[in-house]
Amino acid sequence: MRVVVGGGTGFVGRALTQLLRSRGHQVTHVSRQGGKDRITWEELSHSGLPLCDAVVNLAGENVLNPFRRWGDAFCREVISSRVDTTKALAEAIAAAEQPPRAWVLVTGVGFYRPSPTAEYTEDSPGGDFDFFSRLVSSWEAAALIPGSPTRGVVVRSGVVLGRDGGAISQMLLPFRLGLGGPMGSGLQPFPWIHIQDLSGIVCHALEKESVRGILNGVAPSSPGTSNGAFAQELAAALGRPALLPVPAWAVRAVFGAERAVMLLQGQRVLPKRTLESGYCFVFPELPAALRDIVA
Template sequence: MRVLVGGGSGFVGRELTRLLRDKGHEVTVISRRPGPGRITWVDLESRGLPPCEGAVNLAGENLLNPLRWWNESYKNDLFSSRVDTTKSLARSIAAAPSPPRSWVLVSGVACYKPSLTVEYTEDSEWTPFDLLSNLVSEWEASALLPEDAAKATKQVVIRPGAVLGRDGGAMKQVLLPFWLGLGGTLGSGRQPFPWIHVTDLAGIIVHALENPEDAPSPSPQVLNGVAPALNTNREFTKALGRVLGRPTVIPIPAFLINALLGSERALVLTQGQKVLPKKTQEAGFEYKYLDLVSALAEIVGS
């Protein structure tokens, strides 16, 4: 299978590309820079979709980029880097003389309103309620294919939680303070912490590409890209401390996180959602990492 991956040079994209190639598939990455096995977003707009059986978009500015202040310019980049690239791919798929069998967008669980009690599945209804949920709404809407194109291409939306892996994502920022014994709960620590190991997220994407059994339809198939475990931030903190053999006794108060990140962005750390992968498991995907300890042990090399 030939697969086109937008944002394939990023953290999840590298893992997805590795897994696809290990399984014998051919991967072309869409990137801002040209190179072997790559095309640019400008190439996509000017030349159209290259021949492929699957297309994935992972592109987007890092929400928790520690080097950027939370301001209007950053917010605009968060939207444009996701919505514009997704629109570009969707337009190219719709115009392709031989469209791919599957079109996968990876968005996020920020569409679900934070709650200590409510459990969300892919069937849960939601409406935008803040900046990040509006981002998910615009993002997913930009991926929708016109009705005639949707008859030929299966549409899939995967909503991941915090993606855990040794080469990027949340772990890249928290490992050093935890190694130094400075790790601790964020805010109250009671907030739900939906997570997934990067290998399993890549596996869900490949599963969606390799198994397009469902007939294409105007509405996308939605899969929650989270582990089945329902954990809190406190449980994540204690599990990482145990795996590293380090204390986790220095909590970080919510007001400090708000001050450092901006209150709208800090919500992804100080609040959370209980998200279950009901449809993901019903689709037959088998997880490699079902619990935090096994996932974290692999990441830190224990």
């Protein structure tokens, strides 16, 4: 299969590209910078979609970049890097003479309202209560191609756990020094997925013709994981204590109140349709997922 991947140079994109190539697929990235096996977003808009069988979008400015102040300019970048790239790919698919068979977008579980108790499946409502939920709504709306023969799948991902980037890369140093701990109360749910499973779900969605619509990208045991439990498990995997909670005010001071919600609150999310679609998780449980990552 020839697969075009927007934002394929990033943390998730590198893992997905490796998996797709190991399964014999050809991968072309769409990036802000040209290079081998890449086209730029400008080339996409001028020349259209290269001949391909499937398209994925993973592009997006890192929301939790601690070096970027949470303000209007950054918010606009967070939105446009997701919605405009998704729209560009959807328009290219709609205009293609030979449309691809599959179109997969990765968004986030921020679609669902944070709650310590509610459990969400792909059928649960959401998408209209705060910045992140509205972002996911407009991101997913940008992917829609009315009347298209191309099969559409959206994977709503939890926090992606992997070795070479994402949340864990920022946590490893303090945890290795024994300075890690839960954020805020630590009671908030921590929806997570191992990077191998997120890549696996995207690949499954590309290869299996019967898969369409929303799939939650979280581990099956994720609804039972709190932020505090995650901190304990990460510390245990590293053989270090996790005694130092990060107070909520400090998280707000670094990230800004609106963005801190992502860390201080969380959702219990079930991968109901993902499991029903036949996807078999490699890392359903947190201890094994973390041992794999920190080994």
